[in-house]
Amino acid sequence: MANLIRNMNGKKAYVGILSPEEIKDAEKLMESLLQAIPVLEDELERSYGNSIKRNRLEYAHEYGRKLRELLEMHSVKKYQKIIFFEQIRYFASQDENLPKDRSESRGILNYYYKLANYPLEEAKLINWSEWSQLFDIPALTKDERIVDWLIFKSKEAKIPRELFRELMTGIRLFSKNKDLSVFTQEQLFNKLNQIYTVTFNKLNLYEKYFTSRQLEPTKARMTQKQKYREKYFNDVLKTLKINKDLTLEEVCEEIFVNVYNAPAL
Known part of the structure; x- marks a missing residue:
């Protein structure tokens, strides 16, 4: 264990109650860093x-x-x-x-x-x-395999910035209050691949219902983007648990239309 010094209002303060010998060790470490x-x-x-x-x-x-x-x-x-x-x-x-x-x-x-x-x-x-x-976001690095998966995914193809930002929300909500250690690597990677697809589908659905038609969601949805982004992911993940009859794509579209009040095609 190292004997450290921390900053207390601009002054040096030893961490803990140190003996004279430990104070010498702390000063040596400081000198080494300097x-x-x-x-x-x-x-x-x-x-x-x-x-x-x-x-x-x-x-x-x-x-x-x-x-x-x-x-x-x-x-x-x-x-x-x-x-x-x-x-x-x-x-x-x-x-x-x-x-x-x-x-x-x-x-x-x-x-x-x-x-x-x-x-x-x-x-x-x-x-x-x-x-x-x-x-x-500590929740995203609490299991190193999340980063391993991101690197693996990035080797397949560069993850665009907008997709990456949305993906971070999806992974954070998926991993919230979960003990990820119960998953094998294959199981966890499959879950993360699913989140990736849910994210990819969302961006495609936004293009389909709004961008390609030169439309925008309501003002509330434009000014509270994170709120509705989280609602989309939470509702998709919840629906996937209870409804096994719909495909992933069908679930994503149904939830997207509801969350963003998307106009009929």
């Missing part, structure tokens, strides 16, 4: 320079790979990761352009760390904004 992190950031700056935004994923992956090495080197336990990353951000990082953390549990360095869990060539199958969206 040396290692600026060197890493300088190397990344030389490698990417003005192209960091364009190559954010590669930058994040390399940064994350170094973070993984540092965690192992300093024996940082899993439950200490967030504090360790805070220590780097507040005391060691010299990168003025390091993106802000979205919240205490949604830190950018933790995202870099998670990304580096996957080989770069696989990580590049999903763009950085989509990885960020994925990491933003």
Whole structure:
């Protein structure tokens, strides 16, 4: 276990009640980070320079790979990761352009760390904004097989941005309050493939009932998109459980028409 230091109103504070020896260890770790992190950031700056935004994923992956090495080197336990990353951000990082953390549990360095869990060539199958969206929702990363499935699916064909956004809603609602460990990988992948088809059908139905006819849903549905997006997925998943007579496509269309009050063809 590492002895860490956290930021308390701009000042250093040791984590826990430490002995003099443990305080020395904490200071040594801090000194190590004060040396290692600026060197890493300088190397990344030389490698990417003005192209960091364009190559954010590669930058994040390399940064994350170094973070993984540092965690192992300093024996940082899993439950200490967030504090360790805070220590780097507040005391060691010299990168003025390091993106802000979205919240205490949604830190950018933790995202870099998670990304580096996957080989770069696989990580590049999903763009950085989509990885960020994925990491933003803990329910989507509580089982690593969800990410494995996304990578597998992306190898078949690039998932368009709009479909990806809708898909994240579908997977989140499917996995909500579920113990996914009860599913074998084949079972889970089949479920996720079904969610993908439900998502794909929704976009096609929107084109069929609205876009191709130069129409739009009601104002309420346009201004509360997430509410109706979730209702579509929830109603489809519920109907599939209780009605085995209809095909998936029939269920999707029936629910879509009801949820979006789609005008008759």
